[in-house]
Amino acid sequence: MAKMVDVLQISNHVLIQRTRRLPLAGRVLVAVGDAVQAGDVLAEAILPAGVITLAVDRGLGVSAEEADECALRKPGDALREGDLLAQCEGTLTRVVRAPADGRLIDFSHGKAVIATQELKVTVQAGMPGVVEDIYPEFGVKIRAEGSLVQGEWGNGGICESPLRVLDTLETEDGEETELASGEILVIPVVDSAEVFTLIRKYELAGLVTFWLSPALKQSAQDAGIPILVISGFGAGEVDPWVWELLQGCQDKLASLNANFTLDRFGERPELVIPGEGEKPESAMAPQACLAVGQRVRILTGAAMGQIGRVRALEEPLMFESGFAFPTTTVELASGAQVQVPQQDLVILGV
Template sequence: MLVDAGAFFGVRNAAALQPLIAVQPGDFVERTQILAQKGRRRLYSPVTGRVVLIDGTDILLQEESSSVELEAGLNGQVIETRPERGVVIETMGALLQGVWGNGKRAISTLRFAPDTGLEMMQTDELDFDYRGAIIITKQPLTHNSLQTMAEQSFAGVIAPSLENNLIREAQRAPGAILLTEGIGSMRMSLPVVQFLEGVEGRQATLDASWAEGGSARAELIVNVPLANERPMPPLLNLSLQLGMIVRVARADGASVFGKVISVPRNPVMLENGLKLPCAQVETVTGERIFAPLSNIEVPGR
């Protein structure tokens, strides 16, 4: 930042200004510290920083950069530093990707809500285990459950779905929200319930980032204690097999679990007119659908 001391004092001659200057190059100055003084007239530093240069009647200041705290978001080990970018953290744990999130983040312990639902969790009856926790509910979110979330100060909520008219309210919620199934009134699928039951009580990071089109997906990362024996790496190139349980993402943003019953060798003509490589999946409701391979995920791999 350039401070024109000459203009401030009405002095054009650098030699005449020199006796007025109270700092030297290299000096650290606080905001409102005196840079120069003439009688009762004082020139104060507009920023906190360091004096870089005094050139003629100008004083050049380098403003001190403000500190920014950046959370790692998970427990792990720094395995790489990237200058001017950040670090790479390696962790071991379980990952659940959601269909929608409200763009917020929470780090806390996972707790299942009572079978009566979030709406029945009153302040005077609330167990301390729930305060500040990430609450899992098997039922769709409602206006009342969103109000309960705010009143009880839950760090976050994992739910299967919510109606379209509640999206704005969910985005304004004080905690993070992740939907496992999508927009509507769907209940939580059995594989997701079983996964969450297996990690209840553990600390987790709920990153509810979401972008339309899938460029960012809401995620739940559950850390496990680091051990000497590392788990097997994920099978990224695993091919679909008959009988495999998969998760199918639909065009409306929802998802459904099912079992692979066939994998045709040739592309399949879909209702939208596209001819794509597909697998035939029998959903939990008994419906048989052809799903593009790009829309199919294999849980646990």
């Protein structure tokens, strides 16, 4: 039986459709048919912060129902410190005032809720494209065509710049390769902190690599630019098909979306190189069943990081761990065949 596993979409020309949604109701800023760029804000919402809850009923010395009837402000009103919130007439006039500047969020059951701060939540396009559909108050769906390379990890952030694809950071004479400010650097492996020195020196816009040393993960998180790791942490095979695709995109404008929150929406950090041509391929789903002939990467074991093709789907096999798992026979580039638990594979959707 074939197991559902994760898919990394990799394609030279594919139809790309992405949904961008706010976590709470807000305001959509674009319309169907609008052209957008990677950094464009598509929707925004205001999130209350610094919340204060006042017991108005206690302050007035009345019941909750009576306090609600004494309200002088309604939810949504802007407040200044000292503004009257409620007033109760009687032998003595009793009042409750706003303790700080803010906005009244709620007034019910004898309580007033005031937000003294507001946080703006936004969603960006993450790639150049066209708005295809609107989800009122929440977000949009955008569409694009082009080359797509999805990765295993991103450190956050979005950029749109030309690609600079290099085998190595040194010239034939052993000198440092000069880079241009604002480029997205693409290199096979990041195993030295020197790369982060170059990022600062040349003010690079982004970084794409197949493998990142685990010791440098914190440096990558703090780099201040979007970073995409295609294959994972450690060392392994550089996918020749993907490397050839990236080399063919040398100097082309690309959008890098390294947001780590994409997994919540069934998406991955990704690099998009816009382009039109013949009919584009259909994108694979975020997960798919393993099948004979698929290209896969091995995630664990002696062959970790290597790429091959599924040659057979096998019955459960007992492993050294003492557990039995459905297995897959994978043929590596060397021609060798290995048996791998199906759960330890990721499909490279080409």
